[in-house]
Amino acid sequence: xxxxxxxxxxTTGRRVDHRGLAEPDAQAPKIATITGQAAEFDAAGLTPxxxxxxxxxxxxxxxxxxxxxxxPGAQHSIAVGLLIRCRILIDGSLGYxxxxxxxxxxxxxxxxxxxxxxxxxxxxVIVIDKNAGSLTGAALRGGDLVVRGHVGARTGIDQKGGTxxxxxxxxxxxxxxxxxxxQIICGDAGPGLGDSMYDGALYVGGKVAxxxxxxxxxxxxxxxxxxxxxxxxxxxxxxxxxxxxxVCGKKLWNYxxxxxxxxxxxx
Amino acid sequence: xxxxxxxxYKGRTGDVGRDMTRMLQAMRHRGPDSTGYALYGETSDMVIxxxxxxxPTDHRDFDFSERLERNRRKVEARLAKLGATVDRxxxxxxxxxxxxxxxxxxxxxxxxxVEDVPGAEVLSLGHSLxxxxxxxxxxxxxxxxxxxxxxxxxAIGHVRMATESDVDIAGAHPYWAYPFSDVAVVHNGQxxxxxxxxxxxxxxxxxxxxxxxSEIIAVYIAQLMADGLSLETSMKQSLDDLDGxxxxxxxxxxxxxxxKDEMAAKPLVLYEADDMVALASEEVAIRAVVNREIDTYDxxxxxxxxxxx
Numbered sequence: 001x002x003x004x005x006x007x008x009x010x011t012t013g014r015r016v017d018h019r020g021l022a023e024p025d026a027q028a029p030k031i032a033t034i035t036g037q038a039a040e041f042d043a044a045g046l047t048p049x050x051x052x053x054x055x056x057x058x059x060x061x062x063x064x065x066x067x068x069x070x071x072p073g074a075q076h077s078i079a080v081g082l083l084i085r086c087r088i089l090i091d092g093s094l095g096y097x098x099x100x101x102x103x104x105x106x107x108x109x110x111x112x113x114x115x116x117x118x119x120x121x122x123x124x125v126i127v128i129d130k131n132a133g134s135l136t137g138a139a140l141r142g143g144d145l146v147v148r149g150h151v152g153a154r155t156g157i158d159q160k161g162g163t164x165x166x167x168x169x170x171x172x173x174x175x176x177x178x179x180x181x182x183q184i185i186c187g188d189a190g191p192g193l194g195d196s197m198y199d200g201a202l203y204v205g206g207k208v209a210x211x212x213x214x215x216x217x218x219x220x221x222x223x224x225x226x227x228x229x230x231x232x233x234x235x236x237x238x239x240x241x242x243x244x245x246x247v248c249g250k251k252l253w254n255y256x257x258x259x260x261x262x263x264x265x266x267x
Numbered sequence: 268x269x270x271x272x273x274x275x276y277k278g279r280t281g282d283v284g285r286d287m288t289r290m291l292q293a294m295r296h297r298g299p300d301s302t303g304y305a306l307y308g309e310t311s312d313m314v315i316x317x318x319x320x321x322x323p324t325d326h327r328d329f330d331f332s333e334r335l336e337r338n339r340r341k342v343e344a345r346l347a348k349l350g351a352t353v354d355r356x357x358x359x360x361x362x363x364x365x366x367x368x369x370x371x372x373x374x375x376x377x378x379x380x381v382e383d384v385p386g387a388e389v390l391s392l393g394h395s396l397x398x399x400x401x402x403x404x405x406x407x408x409x410x411x412x413x414x415x416x417x418x419x420x421x422a423i424g425h426v427r428m429a430t431e432s433d434v435d436i437a438g439a440h441p442y443w444a445y446p447f448s449d450v451a452v453v454h455n456g457q458x459x460x461x462x463x464x465x466x467x468x469x470x471x472x473x474x475x476x477x478x479x480x481s482e483i484i485a486v487y488i489a490q491l492m493a494d495g496l497s498l499e500t501s502m503k504q505s506l507d508d509l510d511g512x513x514x515x516x517x518x519x520x521x522x523x524x525x526x527k528d529e530m531a532a533k534p535l536v537l538y539e540a541d542d543m544v545a546l547a548s549e550e551v552a553i554r555a556v557v558n559r560e561i562d563t564y565d566x567x568x569x570x571x572x573x574x575x576x
Contacts, residue, residue, distance in 0.1 A: 074554045075551060093550060093561075093563075112550075133565045134531065152565040153531040171531055171565075
């Protein structure tokens with residue numbers, strides 16, 4: 001057996017193994033109340049690892065499809081890597097890296113979230129009732145991520161698909177290096193909107209502080225309005241009077257351009 | 268990575284030592300190398316000086332204790348020589364001290380004269396500011412310096428993950444804005460024009476205790492305030508003058524401010540209530556003192572906010 005250490009990576013009272021994995025011996029606490037297909041448990045006093053173990057036990061072992069987590073306490077890395085169709089209600093706020101790598105779940109968070117919520121989500125729906133920090137929906141690949149409040153900087157950085165909807169404002173460098181997908185921002189956008197984006201679309205209902213490199217304004221089409229209306233209908237959100245659409249100018253990056261060596265081969 | 272935190276009570280005092288410890292301990296994972304506090308008690312008519320005569324990593328040779336005691340007496344004698352009426356010089360640990368004295372003169376010659384004693388480093392000088400910093404996490408430092416009993420009006424704190432300088436007290440935050448009374452800074456980030464500003468400030472006669480870029484911010488802000496600018500204006504000016512990625516907190520005798528760089532690259536979560544403001548690199552730190560669901564938000568790029576106690 002590998003030795004346990006008191007690595008500085010461990011928080012007080014939590015053991016880590018030689019790789020720095022916190023609480024390597026931890027077991028699901030089995031504290032949830034299960035009623036048919038639904039379950040709920042109180043996360044107060046539990047570490048993130050114990051919360052996640054309990055959640056995974058309910059979804060993957062007990063076969064529960066609806067889980068409510070009370071008192072998440074703004075802890076980090078909750079509900080990460082859920083590759084299953086289910087409904088989760090998080091009754092409170094999350095810290096950093098919540099709900100990342102999701103593929104399928106519908107998650108409703110009644111509080112706020114820290115940085116990097118829904119990072120790399122592949123499919124599913126995540127709805128946050130309050131604000132979110134920076135890097136919201138980083139590298140999002142699919143699904144809908146809805147933040148009813150404001151979000152921080154670099155929203156949807158490296159986004160590769162899916163839809164991010166923000167009810168309030170967004171910070172600087174929104175859509176930075178975005179490659180696909182769309183963002184619908186009801187409020188204002190900070191400076192550097194769409195900086196170095198490759199593709200995708202950014203819709204902004206408020207003011208834009210400044211466009212980023214190679215981001216240009218494009219004409220709104222009926223299809224754009226239809227998409228926005230449909231999304232706002234699903235999430236029962238108030239739509240601003242008008243949106244402006246921003247896309248890649250294709251001067252900096254262009255998927256259709258060939259690398260110099262490839263061009264020589266083709267031509 | 269590092270973590271920063273601040274708390275200010277509006278129109279009241281609180282258990283600021285205990286609250287700051289809870290906040291910093293909740294962010295221990297952001298940096299367990301050292302922990303530091305800038306605590307503000309009730310304003311005193313006496314000057315409070317926190318200083319060290321050795322570093323915890325120094326070799327304990329046979330006459331370590333005797334040498335420090337000799338140097339402590341030298342500090343006391345030098346204070347008296349400059350006209351200070353010393354009330355008390357109290358040992359807070361093997362190498363850290365808290366002195367209180369009456370003194371109306373300039374702080375710069377006093378700090379310089381004290382720091383001329385071998386091994387001496389002035390951590391803070393002022394009528395309400397007390398900087399305490401040492402190696403280890405918040406619980407360790409709190410226990411060592413008995414900070415649970417510290418009541419006051421506001422504070423900032425820092426947990427450090429050393430990346431670019433040594434793990435020692437000189438590299439730990441907060442930084443006092445030598446030689447200005449009651450100003451301190453904690454910082455999360457990197458300044459890329461550190462050497463330029465260090466040379467400029469050194470030409471104005473300032474000295475630096477460390478190689479840490481964060482110390483620049485403290486002296487820079489205090490210099491602008493000494494030139495007549497308000498804290499808020501000074502911090503706004505810093506957004507143009509300081510280059511790099513940063514979120515920093517500044518405290519003065521009556522105010523606490525936060526500034527974020529134009530990229531908003533470093534985190535900060537803010538909670539404001541009627542009777543207090545708490546802010547930290549992570550919400551878990553705020554929840555350590557406000558244990559209920561709260562509305563928080565992240566300040567945006569180039570945002571400067573200042574609160575009064």
